[in-house]
Amino acid sequence: MNSREKIDSLVEILLDPYADIADQDDAAGYLGDYDDDKALISLIRVSQGDIITDFSVLQTCGESIARIWIRRKHIDRSVFISLNRQTKLGVLDYLEGNKPDWKEQYDLHLEI
Numbered sequence: 667m668n669s670r671e672k673i674d675s676l677v678e679i680l681l682d683p684y685a686d687i688a689d690q691d692d693a694a695g696y697l698g699d700y701d702d703d704k705a706l707i708s709l710i711r712v713s714q715g716d717i718i719t720d721f722s723v724l725q726t727c728g729e730s731i732a733r734i735w736i737r738r739k740h741i742d743r744s745v746f747i748s749l750n751r752q753t754k755l756g757v758l759d760y761l762e763g764n765k766p767d768w769k770e771q772y773d774l775h776l777e778i
Contacts, residue, residue, distance in 0.1 A: 677708045698730025713753035728756020741772045
């Protein structure tokens with residue numbers, strides 16, 4: 667299976683409303699391994715809507731988004747603002763351990 671097929675399979679699991687939460691969480695985490703627009707866009711879309719409501723999956727989506735942003739050496743602040751609260755927590759937690767200066771550089775924080 668090539669990278670594109672793996673990403674497609676992971677996205678399918680992530681978006682499957684009948685998938686086990688643990689499988690969705692794993693899929694969200696594995697998508698962070700790919701520096702691929704489809705992986706990133708899928709993680710972002712899931713984190714902007716109400717497709718997934720499980721906090722652990724959403725937090726994992728945030729960690730994966732942060733991992734991709736770090737590899738790309740850029741954060742899209744407007745995308746960060748559009749994410750749900752739990753996903754933002756995942757992004758901020760991951761950045762805290764890996765690029766803590768980016769939180770201030772990109773003015774990233776949770777709204778109260």
